[in-house]
Amino acid sequence: MSVEAREARQPWILLAPALSAVTLLLFVPLLFILVYSFWLRTATGADQPGFFLDNWREALTDPFYRDILLSTLRIAAITTAVCALMGYPTAYFIARSRGDKLLMVLLLMLPFWISYIIRTMSWINILGASGAANAALMALGVVSEPVNMLYNEAAVILGLTHYLLPFMILNVFVSLEGIDANVEAAANSLGATRWQSFLEVTLPLSLPGLAAGGLLCFVLGAGTYITPLILGGPRDAMFANLVFEAIITQLNWPLGSALSLMLLLVLGALVAIYNRYLGMTQLMKGLG
Amino acid sequence: MTRKMNAVARCERLRERYMNGDLDRRSFLGLLGAAGAACGLATPYRALAKEVTHIRFDGWGGVVSEALRKHAFDPFEAATGIKVVDGTFGGGDEYLSRVKASQPGEYNIAHLSGVFDYARYHNLGLTSELNEKNIPNLQYVIPKLIDVFRKVSGGALSCVPYDYGTTGIAYNRAHISDDEAKVKGAKLLIDPAHKGKISGWADWRTRMWYAALQTGQDPNGIVDEDAAWDAVRAHRDLALKYWNSGAELMSLLAEGEVHVTEGWSGRIYALQEQGHDIGYIDPPNGFGWQECMFVIKGSPMEACEELLNFMLAPETAIAVAEAQNYPPALDPTKVDLGPKIPTLPAFDPSGTLAGLTFADPAYWNSREAAWSKTFGRVQRGY
Numbered sequence: 001m002s003v004e005a006r007e008a009r010q011p012w013i014l015l016a017p018a019l020s021a022v023t024l025l026l027f028v029p030l031l032f033i034l035v036y037s038f039w040l041r042t043a044t045g046a047d048q049p050g051f052f053l054d055n056w057r058e059a060l061t062d063p064f065y066r067d068i069l070l071s072t073l074r075i076a077a078i079t080t081a082v083c084a085l086m087g088y089p090t091a092y093f094i095a096r097s098r099g100d101k102l103l104m105v106l107l108l109m110l111p112f113w114i115s116y117i118i119r120t121m122s123w124i125n126i127l128g129a130s131g132a133a134n135a136a137l138m139a140l141g142v143v144s145e146p147v148n149m150l151y152n153e154a155a156v157i158l159g160l161t162h163y164l165l166p167f168m169i170l171n172v173f174v175s176l177e178g179i180d181a182n183v184e185a186a187a188n189s190l191g192a193t194r195w196q197s198f199l200e201v202t203l204p205l206s207l208p209g210l211a212a213g214g215l216l217c218f219v220l221g222a223g224t225y226i227t228p229l230i231l232g233g234p235r236d237a238m239f240a241n242l243v244f245e246a247i248i249t250q251l252n253w254p255l256g257s258a259l260s261l262m263l264l265l266v267l268g269a270l271v272a273i274y275n276r277y278l279g280m281t282q283l284m285k286g287l288g
Numbered sequence: 289m290t291r292k293m294n295a296v297a298r299c300e301r302l303r304e305r306y307m308n309g310d311l312d313r314r315s316f317l318g319l320l321g322a323a324g325a326a327c328g329l330a331t332p333y334r335a336l337a338k339e340v341t342h343i344r345f346d347g348w349g350g351v352v353s354e355a356l357r358k359h360a361f362d363p364f365e366a367a368t369g370i371k372v373v374d375g376t377f378g379g380g381d382e383y384l385s386r387v388k389a390s391q392p393g394e395y396n397i398a399h400l401s402g403v404f405d406y407a408r409y410h411n412l413g414l415t416s417e418l419n420e421k422n423i424p425n426l427q428y429v430i431p432k433l434i435d436v437f438r439k440v441s442g443g444a445l446s447c448v449p450y451d452y453g454t455t456g457i458a459y460n461r462a463h464i465s466d467d468e469a470k471v472k473g474a475k476l477l478i479d480p481a482h483k484g485k486i487s488g489w490a491d492w493r494t495r496m497w498y499a500a501l502q503t504g505q506d507p508n509g510i511v512d513e514d515a516a517w518d519a520v521r522a523h524r525d526l527a528l529k530y531w532n533s534g535a536e537l538m539s540l541l542a543e544g545e546v547h548v549t550e551g552w553s554g555r556i557y558a559l560q561e562q563g564h565d566i567g568y569i570d571p572p573n574g575f576g577w578q579e580c581m582f583v584i585k586g587s588p589m590e591a592c593e594e595l596l597n598f599m600l601a602p603e604t605a606i607a608v609a610e611a612q613n614y615p616p617a618l619d620p621t622k623v624d625l626g627p628k629i630p631t632l633p634a635f636d637p638s639g640t641l642a643g644l645t646f647a648d649p650a651y652w653n654s655r656e657a658a659w660s661k662t663f664g665r666v667q668r669g670y
Contacts, residue, residue: 041657043654043657044408044411044412045384045388045408045411045412045656045657046411046412046413064665064668064670068668124539124543128543128545129543129544129545130543130544130545131543146544148484148528150528150529150545151528151529229532232529233527233528233529234524234527234529234530234667235524235667235668235669237667237668242664245664246664247385248381248382248385249379249381249382249492249660249664250381250657250660250661250664251381251384251385251388252657252661253385253388
């Protein structure tokens with residue numbers, strides 16, 4: 001074998017484990033889901049193999065699924081906006097801090113050491129009828145009986161923000177860290193106030209990080225089902241909850257497969273649009 | 289005469305050939321890899337024939353799992369050396385989905401609720417056939433509880449009845465008096481006076497059962513379906529949230545988040561034992577159910593039968609029942625159940641269970657596909 005041929009093979013040999021894992025653990029299961037989406041559920045709950053378009057027709061034409069999908073996208077968008085508003089100042093503070101940035105980033109990552117479900121359930125102890133917030137309000141005489149703060153859409157958005165905020169902060173932080181501090185100094189030396197230099201120099205340069213954080217928050221938020229299950233009321237469901245119900249409660253794997261692929265396609269389209277206009281480079285930096 | 293070589297001798301000979309230079313490195317590694325793959329492929333089948341070392345058990349978690357672990361599984365492991373690996377689930381539907389996705393033998397015994405669940409498993413071809421001679425303690429079980437399972441699976445048994453209970457109405461006595469609960473019965477769950485302080489199980493069967501009671505219908509023969517769904521909607525609009533597990537039910541009541549909900553009799557009794565002032569009533573035609581230990585097709589039958597027999601031994605079954613707060617399936621006319629069990633909710637001293645209304649499996653399973661889907665929509669506001 002020639003040296004050139006061996007060199008050409010080497011990257012593939014090195015990539016082989018990762019490619020095998022992605023193929024076996026992602027593409028093959030996706031293929032199964034795709035095949036399943038064309039099957040049917042029989043009356044007993046068993047699956048009927050074949051090529052039927054019923055599930056896709058139902059998923060695409062039934063207003064129930066469309067409404068929940070739109071509601072899911074709306075909740076994800078609000079959560080992303082809240083994360084951006086809360087995350088940007090925090091990231092800016094860390095990036096411009098003279099203190100130990102590594103320690104601050106580490107503190108930011110600290111919640112990840114605790115299970116997402118436990119973190120979500122902790123809100124029950126904070127905002128519940130006998131939680132810390134109500135106990136404080138009643139002790140201070142502000143209210144005479146507990147206020148209902150949980151089990152509504154606001155609580156779902158709060159739980160999602162709690163979960164997703166670190167992703168936003170990290171992405172914006174990485175973006176801000178990449179901006180040469182001299183650029184801001186140059187703007188100031190040319191007569192710009194600090195606010196003007198932020199608005200016209202720092203913010204535009206950090207937008208890719210904000211967009212990358214936004215994409216992550218949106219995609220992760222739109223795909224969650226635990227948060228509405230724990231913190232939502234009877235009507236508060238997101239699209240992933242419908243997938244869960246179809247597969248687990250109704251034992252309708254074919255319809256669940258069609259619904260999950262529908263969500264995947266919608267979120268995939270958003271990622272493709274993002275990649276078309278902003279590129280995935282910043283996202284990789286943020287995740288790295 | 290040729291001498292039969294074992295795998296070790298073969299590998300040694302291969303190594304020797306490689307060390308002597310009779311084999312190049314690539315061939316040696318290739319043959320070694322092929323031997324490993326062959327061994328890996330052959331091992332699972334060989335393992336099936338091996339002695340059973342563990343049994344997988346799945347149940348409802350919380351106090352129920354704790355009771356089974358302490359009073360049944362730990363003593364069984366000590367007595368037989370067979371390990372019981374216990375897992376949990378939040379509901380029968382969820383577990384069925386997991387079993388459907390599993391390989392035969394992966395899941396062995398499940399603590400199923402209701403004959404309708406048994407029928408669903410049977411319809412999906414998941415029933416096994418127990419050798420009842422290996423379960424002599426089955427003689428202590430209430431015959432009526434066994435017969436209903438036999439009818440479903442054509443005379444054979446794939447489970448042993450283990451306990452029974454009710455899904456009744458649990459209420460916080462600080463806000464709802466016993467008299468009010470008794471007068472309003474199932475309608476307490478759709479009483480606007482308690483708006484925002486009502487909960488209920490996110491289970492379509494329970495929702496429809498109680499909707500039938502709220503609209504004055506027979507739960508096993510709902511005539512006016514629209515009226516029942518309207519009652520489900522009325523409950524949804526008054527509810528703070530639906531609960532999805534026994535732990536969540538207990539938390540909502542104990543923390544005072546809700547004043548009234550349906551609840552599982554044993555869990556409510558556990559709350560009462562903990563000192564919470566929670567009342568519990570079974571309204572007329574309240575939801576009764578019997579639980580069984582179901583052996584899934586493909587399981588190691590003899591080991592499972594040994595465990596079931598151990599679990600049905602009166603001393604074990606009574607200890608489990610006292611700890612999980614559900615009466616055992618043991619016939620009180622044959623076995624002395626001790627002082628605590630007669631005080632448990634839903635307990636029937638006659639052993640006939642005539643006072644409880646159970647879900648008709650044929651009726652409920654024939655509506656399962658349509659009603660579970662409709663409930664998914666109704667709970668979202670449709």
